[in-house]
Amino acid sequence: MSFELYYWDGIQGRGEFVRLALEEAAADYIDVARRPDGMAAMMKLLKSRTEPHIPFAPPFLKDGDLIVSHVANILFYLGPKLGLAPKNEPLRFIANGLQLTITDFVAEVHDTHHPLSTNLYYEDQKEAAKQRAADFITHRIPKFMGHFERVLAQNPQGNKHTVGRGLTYVDLSLFQIVEGLRYAFPRATKDIGKRYPALVALHDAIEQRPNIEKYLTSERRLDFNESGIFRHYPELDQDA
Template identity: 50%
Template sequence: MTYEFWYWNGIPGRGEFVRLALEAGGIPYRECAREPGVQASDLVADMTADRDSPPFAPPYLVAGDMTISQTANILLFLGERHGLAPADLAGRLWINQIQLTIADMVAEAHDVHHPIASGLYYDEQKAEALRRAGDFRGQRMPKFLGYFERVLARRGDWIGGGDRWTYADLSLYHLVDGLLYAFPRRMATLARDYPGVMALHARVGGLPELRAYLASGRRLPWGDGIFRHYRELDAG
């Protein structure tokens, strides 16, 4: 089966967590919103089409008669169906737990630059963003990264505890990559405290399964998405 994958064109966003799993797993898919002639309005039309289980927002995956939305939910599905997560129920729930924790940090990273409303421009909430950034850098980044460090210290090279990556490892890679882009000075200071997390970032970045994708134009650069770099929001 070739899946139909829908996400906004032009930004990595939450869709990149799904793309990494599809690419690393060698899973056939169509990036529908990036196909020639497809506009953002086409995505909206497809998303709002009459379905028994309509998605709230991208990303979503069409798998035959099923439409699966929400990043962690899509990955839970792909993990079980394509061996990107442990085979046992406890293992799959554990990997989903990590994915949901990653999603929590992703949401907080976004809210650094949009702490009041996503419908307002950054410049309209800059004072609040400066205050939010200080708390995120000083309190939230160490809290989340410290948790992932403890997990890896107990589990080994991979979050699942086995000898192969899971989709949660790919997602942690993308999270760390986004933090390195958005908060380079803060991450330069924090990196020494979380060697396990940084080693996982390097391991995933060097996976043979991802080499071609990461070097291709299909891997979108960071920009005006979840992770944004504003110099005034970053500090060591």
């Protein structure tokens, strides 16, 4: 039976971290909301008064009757099934911890353009966004990227992967982080290859994996745009 991924159509957004894992593993999955009537099916589940376990928001994954919500939780669940989690069980909690740091970072990326409210347009909170984005570039990018660089450097199995000796969903998510930051903040990320060499080398290695390459050039991979998490507003970008 296919996995069913539920996420908003039209953006990469948070769903993309799940898609990259499914695509790398060439898993059998349906991107429900991109199908005819898919949005209606997603809204029906979100609003259901009879489902025993309702998700708070997309993305969520349906595997048979089980609905798993939140990116890190979906990846924790899928990782072993897709061969993208460490075999060693304690290391799975290390991978999950890393994925949750990525989750926090993604929320901060979102808040650079929506610091006051998700119910207001960007244009109506632009001044606050400028302050938050400046702080993000000065303090938060170095803090998070520096952390992941250090994680790679201290991995006892070598700096080609974040956890253990093999590819995991965490590596795939970090690829997406580098992609997204470069799209949203081209000035701030100009030198990231020099500053975070192991992280950018990991990004480059992921980009060349056959299934990822195939996915990135397919129609299934949407372009970044100004409705997603990573948005390019030149007025929020600056040299690091």
